[in-house]
Amino acid sequence: MANDTSSDSDNEIIGARVKLFRHEKPIHQLLGGGKVADMLLWRDRNLSAALLGGMTVIWFLFEIVEYNFVTLLCHISITTMLVLFIWSTVADILKWKPPQIPDIILQESFFHELASILHRRFNQLLPMLLHISCGIDLPIFLLNIVSLYILSVIGSYFSFVNLLYIGFLFVHTLPIVYERYEEEINNWVSDMIIVLRKNYRSFNKNYLNKIPRGPVQAKKSQ
Numbered sequence: 324m325a326n327d328t329s330s331d332s333d334n335e336i337i338g339a340r341v342k343l344f345r346h347e348k349p350i351h352q353l354l355g356g357g358k359v360a361d362m363l364l365w366r367d368r369n370l371s372a373a374l375l376g377g378m379t380v381i382w383f384l385f386e387i388v389e390y391n392f393v394t395l396l397c398h399i400s401i402t403t404m405l406v407l408f409i410w411s412t413v414a415d416i417l418k419w420k421p422p423q424i425p426d427i428i429l430q431e432s433f434f435h436e437l438a439s440i441l442h443r444r445f446n447q448l449l450p451m452l453l454h455i456s457c458g459i460d461l462p463i464f465l466l467n468i469v470s471l472y473i474l475s476v477i478g479s480y481f482s483f484v485n486l487l488y489i490g491f492l493f494v495h496t497l498p499i500v501y502e503r504y505e506e507e508i509n510n511w512v513s514d515m516i517i518v519l520r521k522n523y524r525s526f527n528k529n530y531l532n533k534i535p536r537g538p539v540q541a542k543k544s545q
Contacts, residue, residue, distance in 0.1 A: 350502050357436040363498045375495060382488040462519040 354360035
């Protein structure tokens, strides 16, 4: 009888296939469905490549060359102003067309989309973390504790700029990887969660349930 119960619980665990992100919509819509989603999913390859190259240059200047932020900002501003001044002067002398400076360089919609995605993701992430912290699903709780501890150890070996750049690389590459290999990733995550739950049930059966507990019911009845 006990074997039947054990096999039923194992079948229940195996049958509980999960998705990494519980959604029915395409990941493009989950990321906002706008220019930010196109950039993260490399739909606009030129923009995505330019952003990756720009962030790499910034990381190189701060981390390798060890530029100070104020110094770098001033040098970029000086270079831009000198280039525009020389261009305008030469264009005025040679009767060329002067540089055309647009009124709006970055569209307001871009920042609205980015802020909307961050707001929506934080509102999804924080309740999920609070729910996990209640200990309802102990394997997931332990997995998150171990993951955060590993992240804290990794953070002690890298500078803040390196962590930001690594985080940017993850954000810039993981969405397109997940979109292309969604089924394989979901299966791998499901298998990992199944193994964790099996090990937890075995640990609970062999060790936790054998811990003597006081007669709680008897005290309450008295």
